[in-house]
Amino acid sequence: MNNTGIIYGINGPVVYLKGNTGFKMSEMVHVGEDHLVGEVIALTRDTTTVQVFEETTGLKPGAEVTATGDAISVTLGPGILSNIFDGIQRPLSEIAAQSGKYISRGVSVDSLNTQKKWNVHVTVKPGDEVVGGMIFAETQETRSILHKSMIPPLLGGTIKEVVPDGSYTIQDKIAVLELPDGTTRDLTLCQKWPIRIPRPTLKRYPASRPLITGQRILDTMFPIAKGGTAAVPGGFGTGKTMTQHQIAKWSDADIIIYIGCGERGNEMTQVLEEFQELVDPKSGNPLMDRTSLIANTSNMPVAAREASIYTGLTLAEYYRDMGYDVAIMADSTSRWAEALRELSGRLEEMPAEEGFPAYLASRLSAFYERAGMMQNLNGTEGSVTIIGAVSPQGGDFSEPVTMNTKRFVRCFWGLDKALAYARHFPAIHWLTSYSEYLTDLAPWYKDNVNKNFTDLRNQLMALLNQESSLMEIVKLIGSDVLPDDQKLVLEIARVIRLGFLQQNAFHKEDTSVPLSKQYLMMEVILYLYKKSKALVALGMPISVLKEENIFERIIAIKYDVPNDKPELFDQYMKDIDAFYDRVLEKNG
Secondary structure (H helix, E strand, O other): OOOEEEEEEEEOOEEEEEOOOOOOOOEEEEEOOOOEEEEEEEEOOOEEEEEEOOOOOOOOOOOEEEEEEEEOEEEEOOOOOOOEEOOOOOEHHHHHHHHOOOOOOOOOOOOOOOOOOEEEEEOOOOOOEEEOOOEEEEEEOOOOOEEEEEOOOOOEEEEEEEOOOEEEOOOOOOEEEEOOOOOEEEEOOOEEEEOOOOOOOOEEEOOOOEOOOOOHHHHHHOOOEOOOEEEEEOOOOOOHHHHHHHHHHHOOOOEEEEEEEOOOHHHHHHHHHHHHHOEOOOOOOEHHHHEEEEEEOOOOOHHHHHHHHHHHHHHHHHHHHOOOEEEEEEEOHHHHHHHHHHHHHHOOOOEOHHHOEOOHHHHHHHHHOOOEEEEOOOOOEEEEEEEEEEOOHHHOOOOHHHHHHHHHOOEEOOEOHHHHHOOOOOOEOOOOOEEOOHHHHHHHHHHHOOOOHHHHHHHHHHHHHHHHHHHHHHHHHOOOOOOHHHHHHHHHHHHHHHHHHOOOOOOOOOOOOOHHHHHHHHHHHHHHHHHHHHHHHOOOOHHHHHHOOHHHHHHOHHHHOOOOOHHHHHHHHHHHHHHHHHHHHHHO
């Protein structure tokens, strides 16, 4: 018999029950006649507090609340990919079929399709000793991804019987497991896992391999490791969502989990429609074949927004356990923090900075700490990389969500309003951004791209820093008073900004660039700087150098050299030598 309680108070999504209900902390409950989904968030001897993940309009004191006996959990199994869920893993297509465009209250649908049959290949046989995390069946979930069904992490024992290979639903018995105490458990293609508890692993590895995104400013200047964490803060219209789209499409992650957390409904609709049309450049299949979307727009209940982040994380950890590299796009953690703030206010907790709850920092750290490159229980390696967009009000990076996020992420891609309005995309500012993974990834770049890769990157960064300090002087007294060697720094920094850092997402050669081409582009720019510097040292004025049009030609490399023709870079080196000789002849 499930425990029940009676409502005596309602405050928005927060519901209070009187007396000792016997409920457990974090237990999932059904509220009122409509069976609204809720979660126990506070218990005392006399009162139980429940947050409701749906609209509480019309709910009144005296209504009954029933406990389910389980924590808020997600269903893990085939059918997650190419699906679109709400914040508590209800498929939106199923809800739409039942209740139309808007989610009606108390709608009860299965998280995954229980009728669909999957072609299952069983990988264990009777008598096999198995432990939690071991793979017992395989299913081709989409054209891109092989789904590996695993023994639930906390179970282990001996396989007693298995079914022959064939077509089964996610609820059909695939194998029978005898536990050490002699009891048996039926193994199906699906399992449940509570969203607030990280899935167990054997070992965490240090950062050693980059997540290659094809975006030059990210891969070369501010790289992120597989299993790493990054924040993308920026004001309205600076390109947070676009940056995440580019990473989702072009990065070398196997699976993308996109969490639209509190974003505008029309923006989320655009994301959902675009993702369904995109083609995965690696396999030629639709991008949705390796993507799952969690949509919790700003007009959906706030409590579900708070849960949506954990729902997405748990789905990501499930695929990591199979040995895949998963990238999470959380857009945006600021809206999630606002949901925390609203719930905290309703609970009458003491507010901290800007009204956010005192536990904002610990919640953020618990979220980002679930990222990592792991050795899974079954011996495979997998990673969860978290890229969280932050939307500071008024673009103010000193507000609590941005500042606390900075403490827990090792990669900070600061978007700049001025760059965005000047149509410089991605609008990631090279002076406010940083990556702490540079030293960790240097050996990988040395072994897999070129031994000088990090050195050239540091030279580019030094020139950009020099430009920044020179611009302070230029703003005061103009550029004419600068000596030619400093004018040259400004000119080369312009080449770096326009020819290397700026990238066109709609140009087929420039939308994603392999690391080998990124390295060669750096090499050519720095070779041009070296030769130009030699000419300036010989007394050539910068105006003479600019007459040659060589700087514009180097800027255009990103469009003119196809990604698969690195041999064309040799010609640019020869052209720079010819430019050097011509200037010397004319002015020697």
